[in-house]
Amino acid sequence: MAEDWLADVRKYVADADEAVVSKIVSYLGIALRNRDSSLVSFSDKTETDRVRQNFLKKKLGLTHDDATLDAAIAEVGEQMKGDRTKNRVTVYYLLAQHFGLLTLFGGAAGASGSAAAALGLAGMTSSKDGGSVDTNGGAKAGDADGDKPGSVAPLAAAAGLPGAAAAAPAAATPAPAPVAPTPPPVAPQTAYSSGEDKAGGGMGWLPWLLLALLVLALLFFGLRYCSKQETAVAPAGGEVAISETVVPADGVAAPAAPAAPAAIPEGAGVVAADREGKPMLTVYFDTGKSVVSNDLSTAASSVKTYLESNPDATLAVSGYNDPTGNAAANAELSKNRAQSVKAAIEKLGIAADKVVLEKPAETTTTGADNSAARRVEVTVKE
Incomplete structure (x- = not known):
């Protein structure tokens, strides 16, 4: 370098x-x-x-x-x-x-480091009356009972521990203490002077002990979960993580989450997607260039298959540019990019009369990332 x-x-x-x-x-x-x-x-x-x-x-x-x-x-x-x-x-x-x-x-991070990062990202600290305060200066609503006995969920949620929301109802109320058998009535003086139970406090400590054990269990399993899932937070290489559909107890599968939009490359590249139920391609370019990425040969398989199944359909190819530079040069660049994509598609075996250049009303895209503006869109027309 x-x-x-x-x-x-x-x-x-x-x-x-x-x-x-x-x-x-x-x-x-x-x-x-x-x-x-x-x-x-x-x-x-x-x-x-x-x-x-x-x-x-x-x-x-x-x-x-x-x-x-x-x-x-x-x-x-x-x-x-x-x-x-x-x-x-x-x-x-x-x-x-x-x-x-x-x-x-590829950096190293331990389980405790993951939990600390989760706390830092949440930007929350606990206030004296149990509410949460944003470290950026704003108070958060909805956790005014954070310091009440048995309120375990705010602790787990503030630490960013998985499963905290599900554990909230169980953690909000401590388990009832076992009821001790009622002792036979004795004179007050006898009960205090017998010397057999010097503590004299009954079993009032038991709920606190159960609460402490529950908090420790949540922290232990939460940190362990974080360490196992550390590399699944955001997959390397721009891939989208896929999670299995969880089927509730009644056997009805929960609706699938919408697919995440494909990432826009910073330079040349091709992204395949659907628009109104029809395949489309967006071909991105390096600054000032009209060279088509080699990714087109793979990404174009969807539109090619669609044309084979729909003989009356055609492909509209429209070129765009970012707002920087000379307007006349940009217009010419948009045209050249569209022509390059048309030629590349025809090389893949699609007939020339099926690929039509279509100039958009506005070739210059403003108000967006320049990487997204330097593109050619290939859409299906019928």
């Missing part, structure tokens, strides 16, 4: 993991070849929005609100404010460390 990325990261994290830095460099790939794209400008909102959408949400799989993610980015920017060149590799390392997700790049 022309740039010593590891040395730059270690200016901020002395024991930074070399393997993690290497995987972040591999993830960024072509973005590091250009000096401008290898740096992060924290004063450019478009740039910080791109970091939030492409890295924090798509790569790390975070589901926090934008304000929380922007605050984390600003915190890293403040940490690096004395550095004239804010390398993208270092920024991404510090953000992954901030959210406890270096494991996505």
Whole structure:
């Protein structure tokens, strides 16, 4: 590497993991070849929005609100404010460390570290009256009974332990204490002077003992679960985790969760999807380029199969560009991209009269990530 990325990261994290830095460099790939794209400008909102959408949400799989993610980015920017060149590799390392997700790049993390990360991400601390207080300054509603005896669910939920919600009803009320046999009536003086039960406290301690044991059990199994599922939080390589459908006791399967949208590549690539029940392709391009990704040959199988089953259908090919640069040059670039995709589709065995160039009303896409704007859409027309 022309740039010593590891040395730059270690200016901020002395024991930074070399393997993690290497995987972040591999993830960024072509973005590091250009000096401008290898740096992060924290004063450019478009740039910080791109970091939030492409890295924090798509790569790390975070589901926090934008304000929380922007605050984390600003915190890293403040940490690096004395550095004239804010390398993208270092920024991404510090953000992954901030959210406890270096494991996505092969970093080591123990079970207790996972629980601590979950607490940090939740941004919650317990107030004196049992309510939860957002560390960003806002009070959270709905947990005013957090410090009452037997309220175990808020503790487990604040730690981010799986199964906390299901355990809440059982944990909210301690198990009833066994009822001791009623002793024969004796004179008060005799009961206190017999010397056989000096504690004189009965069994009032039993509910507290049961509560403590229940909390310990929840923490133990929760931490153990976190350690086993650590690598399943957000699969590496942009893959979407698939969970099995849980069938309730009555035998009726719960409705399947909607499929997550495919991630938009930062450069050239192809994403296959459905639109109104028909297959479509979105072909993405590098900045200023019209070269079609090799992924098209695999992704186009769905539209090819559809055309074979529907002889009257055709494919509409429409090119788009991002708003940067000269408008006339961008319009020409959109046209060239569409023509390149048409030629590539025809090479796959689809007849030329089945592939029609269709100029969209607006070829320049604004208000979106530039990576998403540099595209050609292939849709089915009937």
